[in-house]
Amino acid sequence: MITSLSIISTWFLGFVFIYTLWPTNRSLKHDWLLIFSLGIGAGLGLTSCIFFFTSLIFTNPRWITLILDLSILIICIYFILRRRRQTTAFNYIILNIENITYLLLLSTFLQMCIVCGISIVRYYNINPWGDWDGWAIWNLHAKFILTGGRSWASLLHQPALEWSHPDYPLLIPLSVARICTLTGELSSMGAQLVAASFTLGTLGLIISTISIYKNKLIALVAGLILVSTPSFIRLTASQCADIPLGYFILATIILLFISNNEKFNFNLQLLLSLFTGFAAWTKNEGLLFTAIMCLCWLALKFLDKEKIKTKPFILGLILSLAPLIVFKVFFSAQNDLTSSHFLNRISSLWNTERNKIIINYFGIISLKFGEWSTVPFLLMALGLIGTKWEIIKKHCILPLSITLLMLCGYYIVYLLTPLDLVYHLSTSLNRLLLQLWPSIILIWSLAINYPVKTTLLDFKVAYKSIHLAVFGLSILAINTILGFILIYSLK
Amino acid sequence: MSKVNTTQASVIKFNRSIIYNIFFLCITLSLLSLAIYNTTQSLYNMPKEGIGASRVEELRLQGLKNELDKIPNIKNINYIGDRPGLHVKDIPDLCMEEYFLSQFILAPTILELGNNNLPWAMTNLRNPKFDQEDMKHWKVIKNFNQGIILLKNQSQ
Numbered sequence: 165m166i167t168s169l170s171i172i173s174t175w176f177l178g179f180v181f182i183y184t185l186w187p188t189n190r191s192l193k194h195d196w197l198l199i200f201s202l203g204i205g206a207g208l209g210l211t212s213c214i215f216f217f218t219s220l221i222f223t224n225p226r227w228i229t230l231i232l233d234l235s236i237l238i239i240c241i242y243f244i245l246r247r248r249r250q251t252t253a254f255n256y257i258i259l260n261i262e263n264i265t266y267l268l269l270l271s272t273f274l275q276m277c278i279v280c281g282i283s284i285v286r287y288y289n290i291n292p293w294g295d296w297d298g299w300a301i302w303n304l305h306a307k308f309i310l311t312g313g314r315s316w317a318s319l320l321h322q323p324a325l326e327w328s329h330p331d332y333p334l335l336i337p338l339s340v341a342r343i344c345t346l347t348g349e350l351s352s353m354g355a356q357l358v359a360a361s362f363t364l365g366t367l368g369l370i371i372s373t374i375s376i377y378k379n380k381l382i383a384l385v386a387g388l389i390l391v392s393t394p395s396f397i398r399l400t401a402s403q404c405a406d407i408p409l410g411y412f413i414l415a416t417i418i419l420l421f422i423s424n425n426e427k428f429n430f431n432l433q434l435l436l437s438l439f440t441g442f443a444a445w446t447k448n449e450g451l452l453f454t455a456i457m458c459l460c461w462l463a464l465k466f467l468d469k470e471k472i473k474t475k476p477f478i479l480g481l482i483l484s485l486a487p488l489i490v491f492k493v494f495f496s497a498q499n500d501l502t503s504s505h506f507l508n509r510i511s512s513l514w515n516t517e518r519n520k521i522i523i524n525y526f527g528i529i530s531l532k533f534g535e536w537s538t539v540p541f542l543l544m545a546l547g548l549i550g551t552k553w554e555i556i557k558k559h560c561i562l563p564l565s566i567t568l569l570m571l572c573g574y575y576i577v578y579l580l581t582p583l584d585l586v587y588h589l590s591t592s593l594n595r596l597l598l599q600l601w602p603s604i605i606l607i608w609s610l611a612i613n614y615p616v617k618t619t620l621l622d623f624k625v626a627y628k629s630i631h632l633a634v635f636g637l638s639i640l641a642i643n644t645i646l647g648f649i650l651i652y653s654l655k
Numbered sequence: 656m657s658k659v660n661t662t663q664a665s666v667i668k669f670n671r672s673i674i675y676n677i678f679f680l681c682i683t684l685s686l687l688s689l690a691i692y693n694t695t696q697s698l699y700n701m702p703k704e705g706i707g708a709s710r711v712e713e714l715r716l717q718g719l720k721n722e723l724d725k726i727p728n729i730k731n732i733n734y735i736g737d738r739p740g741l742h743v744k745d746i747p748d749l750c751m752e753e754y755f756l757s758q759f760i761l762a763p764t765i766l767e768l769g770n771n772n773l774p775w776a777m778t779n780l781r782n783p784k785f786d787q788e789d790m791k792h793w794k795v796i797k798n799f800n801q802g803i804i805l806l807k808n809q810s811q
Contacts, residue, residue: 272687272691276690276691276694279694279695279698280694280698282698283697283698283701286701286702286703286704287701287702289704290702290704290705290706290707290710291707291708291709291710292707292709292710293709293710293759294709299709299756299759300755300759303759304758304759304762307759307762307763308762308763311762311763312762312763316763319730319763319765322731322765324731324765324766324767324768325758325765327755328755328758381683385683385686385687388686388687388690389686389690391690391694392689392690392691392693392694392697393693394693394694394696394697394700397697397701398697398701401701535697536689536693537692537693537696538689538692538693540686540689540690543682543685543686543689544686546678546682547679547682547683547686549675549678550675612679613675638684639684639687642684642687642688642691645691
């Protein structure tokens with residue numbers, strides 16, 4: 165109970181923080197789910213940064229952490245009360261055929277979420293500390309932070325623990341350790357709730373963004389694709405850091421997308437760089453993402469000097485990267501990928517054999533990606549037929565460029581890896597692709613051209629009604645089947 | 656004349672939009688069915704009950720952990736486990752995984768492999784055919800069964 169309260173309060177702190185910085189000209193009625201979903205990342209990111217410093221200074225950082233968290237909350241509330249925000253009246257949902265279809269689809273989505281939730285809870289009961297990466301890296305580090313006193317960082321860097329990758333960033337372990345410190349007991353529930361929160365946050369981000377910029381029905385279809393990706397659910401249950409990193413990549417791309425579609429806003433660009441830094445604070449791949457984001461930011465600044473300003477971006481990066489820089493400079497062990505002579509490995513970039521192996525693995529793993537019984541990529545690709553270049557140019561070019569640059573970055577890392585290439589590819593590529601999967605679903609949803617606008621007004625109403633009625637009835641049938649599955653799985 | 660052409664163009668455009676929307680409807684419904692099929696599959700493929708490796712090890716090492724908590728200023732201990740390749744029938748060769756799991760359970764105590772200069776040691780032996788050579792420096796302090804023994808260095 166106290167553990168749940170602790171994660172809820174962290175989420176609330178993040179929500180209030182995002183709400184404070186959210187542009188005042190945007191309507192809260194449309195953006196509430198997006199702000200709420202960004203809240204989990206902001207809450208866990210901020211509190212982990214604070215806890216990093218307090219745990220290094222104080223033997224028992226419980227009270228000082230609480231006081232600092234509360235101070236941020238009070239400051240945010242003060243700013244919220246000072247600022248005038250647009251108020252919009254709540255609209256009741258009118259029961260027309262479009263909304264009924266939406267509600268039916270929403271019901272399908274919620275039932276799927278329940279089914280996945282049951283799977284995750286069952287898995288947590290069997291493996292409370294997650295799978296290999298969960299316990300051997302993230303939760304082990306959390307245990308050291310929690311029980312190692314002020315000297316946890318030096319304990320973690322003893323040669324006997326080299327196998328646990330002590331150089332890995334600490335957002336997840338610090339979040340778990342902070343929750344356990346606040347509750348006063350070492351419990352796996354903290355780790356489980358942190359993992360589940362990022363999954364919920366990712367779903368919320370996808371659905372809210374597509375609802376705002378596209379269509380509510382497509383938003384739910386995108387959510388359904390994500391929630392039904394088996395490896396997405398399995399890695400949530402495994403408590404790996406790939407889902408949280410995927411969340412931060414998605415959140416940053418969404419914030420970049422919003423700030424690119426709006427007039428210059430200091431707070432929005434500050435949030436964008438904060439989330440970029442949090443990605444690097446989550447996993448080493450986040451460092452690559454941060455470098456790519458800096459490149460994109462420079463390119464955008466070059467293209468549009470009015471919209472992109474230096475101050476907020478640099479300020480946010482400094483704030484979110486400060487703990488990572490302290491950790492990497494003063495405490496961190498060498499990374500296994502950069503430990504051996506880097507210059508000697510540059511020649512691997514032109515090694516035909518290595519290039520062939522990597523391309524081959526990218527092909528094989530992409531086809532098997534997600535552990536789907538039947539892959540949905542062909543259907544998703546068919547959905548893109550009829551997409552207009554204007555839509556791609558307006559909505560997708562920026563997120564797509566970042567995602568493609570990330571893939572190129574992963575490719576180069578594999579070329580330069582000192583580890584056995586086949587082993588490295590087979591153990592990590594699936595997870596790396598999963599980090600980009602939520603962003604790919606977002607791009608897909610933004611790209612599809614649906615519904616196509618009809619021009620003849622006389623036919624339009626009748627056509628739309630028939631179309632939605634067929635859609636609604638089909639979903640009703642699917643809902644019924646799903647209901648049976650749900651009842652059966654609960655037994 | 657131009658009005659007729661405009662109407663014809665609008666009808667063609669309208670027909671195209673109907674075809675595309677129906678096409679997209681089919682794709683969406685197929686995606687939904689696929690999503691449900693996959694979720695059902697993954698639900699059945701995921702383990703429903705049982706006890707995972709970390710929980711098993713947590714229970715096995717609970718007694719030793721309580722004992723180590725009572726010893727003041729204990730930071731590093733020697734770890735004696737099954738050796739790779741010494742496995743017998745029906746016992747999987749999980750010696751390294753057991754070492755990592757033991758480290759996870761006993762943290763913040765650090766387990767060192769093959770350091771006979773440390774004052775304390777522990778064993779985690781599932782294999783009855785363990786190497787007696789590993790044990791010659793050590794005196795048994797407490798046996799927790801299931802291959803878990805707390806040892807003290809004889810030379811200290």
